[in-house]
Amino acid sequence: MSVLNVVLYPDDPLTRKAAPFTEIGPELVQLAEDMLETMHAYDGVGLAGPQIGIARRIFVMQPPDGEAICLVNPEIVTMEGRVEGEEGCLSMPRVYSDRVPRATYIEVKALDPTGAPIHFEAHDFAARIIQHEYDHLEGILFPDRLDIISREAVLQEWDDVRAALDATSEHTG
Secondary structure: OOOOOOOOOOOOOOOOOOEOOOOOOHHHHHHHHHHHHHHHHOOOOEEEHHHHOOOEOEEEEOOOOOOOEEEEEEEEEEEEOOEEEEEEOOOOOOOEEEEEEEOOEEEEEEEOOOOOEEEEEEEHHHHHHHHHHHHHHOOOOHHHHOOHHHHHHHHHHHHHHHHHHHHHHHHHO
16 A cells, blocks of 8 residues: 555646546555555545546545545435535645535445445535545535635635645755
8 A cells, every 4th residue: 555645726637527437446446545545644534536636536535433435436316404514625735614515414326446336324524524525526625615705715825825835845855
């Protein structure tokens, strides 16, 4: 297993829709393992293909009190309820908003990395993680879900953080 590089916003392919997998094979199991290792290395609870530069419909997640799971070609088939909550993103480190609206209940269909079908329900924080990662597959990041004033504030904060990160990496590389 290996830790992969995380793509920072707005770098490609974060802002475009990911393509579905048409073939499932052993390399997908390895990718899922590498994505989980990467997610844990960055102290995340979810990580999507576009965040590691792969414009394909795959993500991994692990709620703090739950098991790790990988979803390939996921679909959210039902969404109910609505609550605003805090979110951050590994592709926008150090930037958060507590105003991101999400459904409180979802129903999901997907494949696991071996191609076996998965169908389950998720509530509250697990549902939030899935919606956040699913958005990555659609080319959407959490600021896109905010009202215009909150979005502009988050994007300005991100510009400052990104500039500091870029300056640090230029002087340490």
